[in-house]
Amino acid sequence: MVSYMSLILYGIGGILVAGLALLVAFQEKLVYIPVLPGLTKSYPITPARLRLIYEDVWLRSSDGVRLHSWFIKLFPDCRALTTGLQILLTVWKCYGASDGYPSQPGIINDAQAALDHLSQRTDIDADRIVVFGRSLGGAVGAALTKNNNDKGIYIMSGNGTKIDRHPTQIWHETIFILNQVALLHTEVAALILENTFTSILDMAGVLFPLLKWFLGGPGTKGPKILNFLVRSPWCTIDAIGQIKQPVLFLSGLQDETVPPSHMQMLYAKAAARNRRCQFVEFPTGMHMDTWLVEGDQYWKTIKQFLDQHMPKKKETESSQNGHGNSPFFPK
Numbered sequence: 001m002v003s004y005m006s007l008i009l010y011g012i013g014g015i016l017v018a019g020l021a022l023l024v025a026f027q028e029k030l031v032y033i034p035v036l037p038g039l040t041k042s043y044p045i046t047p048a049r050l051r052l053i054y055e056d057v058w059l060r061s062s063d064g065v066r067l068h069s070w071f072i073k074l075f076p077d078c079r080a081l082t083t084g085l086q087i088l089l090t091v092w093k094c095y096g097a098s099d100g101y102p103s104q105p106g107i108i109n110d111a112q113a114a115l116d117h118l119s120q121r122t123d124i125d126a127d128r129i130v131v132f133g134r135s136l137g138g139a140v141g142a143a144l145t146k147n148n149n150d151k152g153i154y155i156m157s158g159n160g161t162k163i164d165r166h167p168t169q170i171w172h173e174t175i176f177i178l179n180q181v182a183l184l185h186t187e188v189a190a191l192i193l194e195n196t197f198t199s200i201l202d203m204a205g206v207l208f209p210l211l212k213w214f215l216g217g218p219g220t221k222g223p224k225i226l227n228f229l230v231r232s233p234w235c236t237i238d239a240i241g242q243i244k245q246p247v248l249f250l251s252g253l254q255d256e257t258v259p260p261s262h263m264q265m266l267y268a269k270a271a272a273r274n275r276r277c278q279f280v281e282f283p284t285g286m287h288m289d290t291w292l293v294e295g296d297q298y299w300k301t302i303k304q305f306l307d308q309h310m311p312k313k314k315e316t317e318s319s320q321n322g323h324g325n326s327p328f329f330p331k
Contacts, residue, residue: 023208024229030207031136031200031232032102034095043096047072057088059117061109065093065100069114073123086124090114092140104232111144115188127311130190135258135287138196139234145191145247146239190309191243192302194250195287198237198262201227206259219265241269246276246309248302252285252294278305 023030035041047054047070057069069090092107093100100106119126133141197203198217205212205220214226217237227233240247247270251263260281267279280301282294291298 059113061113063109067110068097107140108143111140128189131188132192134194138193139236142236142239145188146242148188149244190246192248195252195255195258197258198265199233199235201233237269240266248305249279251281252290253281253283255287257287
């Protein structure tokens with residue numbers, strides 16, 4: 001009888017270990033989904049199909065991977081957003097036409113490459129760059145905004161390591177450093193998060209309830225003995241507490257993927273240190289369609305936030321050349 005029970009326990013243990021091993025081995029496929037089932041990797045909708053003026057932009061991430069982006073110019077009036085705007089849509093590694101394989105450090109590099117590209121353009125106002133992120137994109141946006149809290153000049157080593165320097169130090173030093181280059185560090189003006197999670201660690205417990213006793217973010221209970229196995233933790237709750245810029249939180253209360261309580265926790269963490277935070281709930285909004293089902297109220301909320309927190313416009317090269325007077329984001 002004892003041996004029979006032992007076999008059962010060993011069998012259950014073996015199944016759990018095998019399941020855990022599969023979860024660890026294929027965790028990226030659960031977090032990053034470049035192609036939805038039944039679809040191809042090609043773009044189903046392009047700016048051209050929507051009759052938008054745009055340009056294809058090819059970026060190079062700091063790890064050498066080529067990324068595809070669309071820079072949409074003079075975006076048409078959109079409901080409550082009554083002033084034209086311009087948008088850079090960057091496709092992460094492995095998604096769309098971009099190369100590479102997704103990982104948390106790699107995608108953070110991708111986002112930084114997009115911001116660096118914008119800082120070098122002469123047809124936008126680099127002081128009015130707003131980062132928008134929905135779902136996993138919100139985690140990426142929070143990390144990018146946290147990493148770009150302040151303007152300044154930095155020395156970047158050849159391997160991508162940042163060596164901090166105060167701007168006045170740069171101007172008063174003659175620097176001869178092999179394989180290093182001085183870069184202008186552009187500050188993000190504001191952040192908008194929509195239906196974003198506190199962390200992948202917390203989401204593991206939502207999607208796999210048995211794991212919540214072994215995985216979790218800073219505010220969860222349990223031993224968390226499996227946290228070290230997660231390669232892409234995306235702890236948005238940690239990043240949001242370090243952000244100084246204005247933050248708008250858009251929460252769809254019918255979100256079927258990320259519990260709305262995650263957005264409430266993110267707001268609470270941010271607002272404890274940052275007074276320029278705003279939290280807005282949309283009663284009928286689900287995970288991906290809040291912008292659609294909430295209509296004018298959604299766009300009016302964003303416009304009011306930008307009106308309140310955006311710095312004044314500066315003339316860009318395009319406006320000076322008579323090609324329009326549109327900033328990167330609306331006035």
